[in-house]
Amino acid sequence: MTDMLYYPSNEYQKEFEAKVQGKGKDYVVLDRTLFYPEGGGQPYDTGELKWRDENASVIKVKKKKGEIRHYIDGSLPEPDTVVKGKINWDRRYNHMRMHSAQHIISWIVLNMYNGQTAGNQIHEDYSRIDFEPVEFSSRDVEKIEQASNALIEKELEVKKKEMARELIEKQMTEGRTNLELIPSNIDPLRVVVIADEDVCPCGGTHVDNLKEIGKINIVNRKSKGANVERLEFKLEN
Ligand SMILES: [Zn+2]
Structure with a gap:
C-alpha cells in the first residue's frame, strides 16, 4: 500500500x-x-x-x-x-481551489433547496456539479452564487481530518453524501469540515482557508433531465 x-x-x-x-x-x-x-x-x-x-x-x-x-x-x-x-503545483492548487468551491456550492444548494449533489467534475479552469431533485430559475442561480461568495468572504479555516464513521453519521447533514457508497470496512474516513457545519467525507485535496478560493462565478445552468440541474462555475482570483 x-x-x-x-x-x-x-x-x-x-x-x-x-x-x-x-x-x-x-x-x-x-x-x-x-x-x-x-x-x-x-x-x-x-x-x-x-x-x-x-x-x-x-x-x-x-x-x-x-x-x-x-x-x-x-x-x-x-x-x-x-x-x-x-x-505540478499550479495545476494541483487550481484543483484544490475548485474542489473547495464545489463543497461550498453543494452545501449551499443542500441548505437552500434540499438539492443533493449527484455528481461533479473538477477542472483547472471550470467545474460542474449536478444536483437533484431541483429546478433552478436564473434568480435561484444568482442566490446560490451570492450565498456561496458570502460564505467564502468569512475566510474560515477548512478542516481536514479523519473521523469515525459513526460520528460522521451523527454530524453530517442528511443528503450531503451517500455514505453507503463508501465500502463499510473503511473506518475512520477522511472528512472535510467547513464552518464547523458542513461535514463531508471526501478523499480529494482542498485549500486550508476559504479565502484562497477567490470568487465563484456560476457561468451556466443546464437542465440534465427531469429535476436534474447542472451548474458550471469558474473562479476569479
Ligand atoms: Zn472534496
Whole structure:
C-alpha cells in the first residue's frame, strides 16, 4: 500500500522522496506519494520524478488494482531506486481551489433547496456539479452564487481530518453524501469540515482557508433531465 503523504491534511507539500516498489510497462508504484490519483471528480496530479542523473515526467496518475500507478513518459526507474518527486503545483492548487468551491456550492444548494449533489467534475479552469431533485430559475442561480461568495468572504479555516464513521453519521447533514457508497470496512474516513457545519467525507485535496478560493462565478445552468440541474462555475482570483 502506498502511503498517501497528502492525507489527511498535508495538501501543500510539493516535493517528496520515495522508493520505487514496482513497475509496469509504462508506470511505477512508489512506497509513498504526494501525487493525487484521479478520483471523486478531481483529476490526477502531474509532475516529475528524478533519480541519480535521470528524470521523467509523470503524465497521469491512477488507482488501479489497489495500486497508485504513476504513468511515466520515458524510461522508468528500477525497483528499489530512491526517487525525488515534485508535483505540478499550479495545476494541483487550481484543483484544490475548485474542489473547495464545489463543497461550498453543494452545501449551499443542500441548505437552500434540499438539492443533493449527484455528481461533479473538477477542472483547472471550470467545474460542474449536478444536483437533484431541483429546478433552478436564473434568480435561484444568482442566490446560490451570492450565498456561496458570502460564505467564502468569512475566510474560515477548512478542516481536514479523519473521523469515525459513526460520528460522521451523527454530524453530517442528511443528503450531503451517500455514505453507503463508501465500502463499510473503511473506518475512520477522511472528512472535510467547513464552518464547523458542513461535514463531508471526501478523499480529494482542498485549500486550508476559504479565502484562497477567490470568487465563484456560476457561468451556466443546464437542465440534465427531469429535476436534474447542472451548474458550471469558474473562479476569479
Ligand atoms: Zn472534496
